[in-house]
Amino acid sequence: MTTPFRIAIAGLGTVGGDVVKALQSRGAELSQRAGRPLEVVAVSARDRKKSRATDVSSIAWHADAVALAQSNADVVVELIGGEEGAARAVVEAALNARKHVVTGNKALLARHGARLAMLAEEHGRGLKFEAAVAGGIPVVKALRESLIAHGIVAVRGILNGTCNYILTNMEATGRAFEAVLQDAQNLGYAEADPTLDVGGGDTAHKLALLSSLAFGTKPDLERMSVEGIERITTDDIRFAREFGFRIKLLGIARRIGNGIDQRVQPAMVRASTPLADVDGAFNAVVADADAAGPYFFEGRGAGAAPTASAVVADIVDIARGSIGPAFGIPAKSLKSLETAPAGAVSSAFYLRFEVLDLPGVLAEIAGHLAQSQVSIESMIQRGRAHGEPVSIVMITHETAQSAVERALKVIATSDKVRARPCMIPMEAA
Numbered sequence: 001m002t003t004p005f006r007i008a009i010a011g012l013g014t015v016g017g018d019v020v021k022a023l024q025s026r027g028a029e030l031s032q033r034a035g036r037p038l039e040v041v042a043v044s045a046r047d048r049k050k051s052r053a054t055d056v057s058s059i060a061w062h063a064d065a066v067a068l069a070q071s072n073a074d075v076v077v078e079l080i081g082g083e084e085g086a087a088r089a090v091v092e093a094a095l096n097a098r099k100h101v102v103t104g105n106k107a108l109l110a111r112h113g114a115r116l117a118m119l120a121e122e123h124g125r126g127l128k129f130e131a132a133v134a135g136g137i138p139v140v141k142a143l144r145e146s147l148i149a150h151g152i153v154a155v156r157g158i159l160n161g162t163c164n165y166i167l168t169n170m171e172a173t174g175r176a177f178e179a180v181l182q183d184a185q186n187l188g189y190a191e192a193d194p195t196l197d198v199g200g201g202d203t204a205h206k207l208a209l210l211s212s213l214a215f216g217t218k219p220d221l222e223r224m225s226v227e228g229i230e231r232i233t234t235d236d237i238r239f240a241r242e243f244g245f246r247i248k249l250l251g252i253a254r255r256i257g258n259g260i261d262q263r264v265q266p267a268m269v270r271a272s273t274p275l276a277d278v279d280g281a282f283n284a285v286v287a288d289a290d291a292a293g294p295y296f297f298e299g300r301g302a303g304a305a306p307t308a309s310a311v312v313a314d315i316v317d318i319a320r321g322s323i324g325p326a327f328g329i330p331a332k333s334l335k336s337l338e339t340a341p342a343g344a345v346s347s348a349f350y351l352r353f354e355v356l357d358l359p360g361v362l363a364e365i366a367g368h369l370a371q372s373q374v375s376i377e378s379m380i381q382r383g384r385a386h387g388e389p390v391s392i393v394m395i396t397h398e399t400a401q402s403a404v405e406r407a408l409k410v411i412a413t414s415d416k417v418r419a420r421p422c423m424i425p426m427e428a429a
């Protein structure tokens with residue numbers, strides 16, 4: 001009789017609860033795939049009395065999640081969340097106790113991933129995190145194991161369902177960011193404190209992991225520029241449509257020269273390309289595997305079932321004996337990330353200026369742009385009621401981002417310009 005593979009689960013919330021449910025309801029088939037019986041031997045959460053969708057009364061309960069590391073489990077599944085505190089303590093204790101670890105915790109891994117990967121390898125154990133990026137989409141495994149022959153040139157993705165839901169709804173209804181965010185909160189699609197989502201931080205965590213998997217570098221949040229969607233207006237969305245684009249919050253990591261450029265930012269994506277068609281709370285990732293071509297992954301990036309699906313896949317992988325380094329190459333070989341040189345990042349840009357309707361204002365803006373060698377491909381000017389600011393929108397030719405930033409810094413100081421100019425890069429494809 002094959003020895004069972006023993007599983008301990010820390011965190012029985014949205015994801016943890018569904019992992020237990022999947023292991024209970026589909027146990028026989030999953031055990032066949034694992035090649036040995038799968039058995040949940042211990043669980044932990046904060047409140048034992050809380051009513052839960054899944055019956056865990058027959059499973060050993062630990063009030064202290066760190067104690068799971070001392071249980072007889074083979075794998076500890078961390079589904080508590082947060083980059084420090086209990087989540088970090090459980091993962092470190094489990095690896096130190098020579099347990100495999102499966103987690104969905106992007107915040108923890110984006111901060112401490114390189115060190116935890118090292119700890120896992122020192123103890124000869126697996127550390128898997130498919131659920132940490134894009135929920136049910138198996139993109140971690142694809143980058144770690146499948147798309148390796150030719151190397152990755154770039155990874156781009158819509159990695160935050162809340163932001164994509166908000167942008168899709170702003171476009172569909174013509175309502176402003178704040179109103180749509182409020183709806184999303186009422187419907188439970190956005191957190192009460194939405195900062196991590198709409199400010200781009202959550203996308204940054206996921207991008208740090210994708211970048212590491214793609215380029216063999218340590219996850220690095222410091223060398224990443226991060227901008228959220230708070231400043232996107234319905235005007236921007238309407239103008240984007242006029243130019244044949246849609247606005248998406250993208251996480252982008254790409255090789256430029258000897259460096260890696262990592263950025264989270266709203267971007268203009270050409271309409272009718274696969275990324276532009278990703279609507280609502282869906283996620284998508286495009287991995288450009290050089291000669292092997294671009295690969296497009298789309299699916300549900302969050303929610304109980306999709307995320308639990310990724311967690312269960314990792315558990316079964318480890319039970320089968322597939323361990324391997326967390327980021328695809330030995331942790332000690334992960335390089336520190338070198339940023340791409342400033343000035344090497346270039347694209348066409350959408351620029352919007354809110355200006356006073358006065359003679360000479362257009363010439364002043366065009367003059368500053370020309371001084372920084374930024375040339376304009378097309379322009380739209382929309383008047384408003386007398387005395388109100390007008391919008392001037394320009395699309396530039398391909399140009400260095402640093403040159404556009406330089407020009408905008410000067411333009412923002414003009415007394416004819418009413419708000420910080422808006423700059424959104426146009427994605428080439």
Ligand SMILES: NC(=O)c1ccc[n+]([C@@H]2O[C@H](COP(=O)([O-])OP(=O)(O)OC[C@H]3O[C@@H](n4cnc5c(N)ncnc54)[C@H](OP(=O)(O)O)[C@@H]3O)[C@@H](O)[C@H]2O)c1
Binds near residue numbers: 045079303
């Ligand atoms: N939800 C998603 O769609 C999704 C998608 C991708 C990744 N993830 C990641 O998956 C992880 C879990 O997310 P979630 O949405 O399932 O979170 P959640 O619903 O808030 O559940 C968290 C669970 O952790 C337990 N917990 C909190 N502090 C604890 C402690 N000190 N010791 C033991 N247990 C503790 C809670 O206990 P009580 O139940 O007793 O309060 C709860 O069961 C996070 O890292 C998240 O980023 C989630």
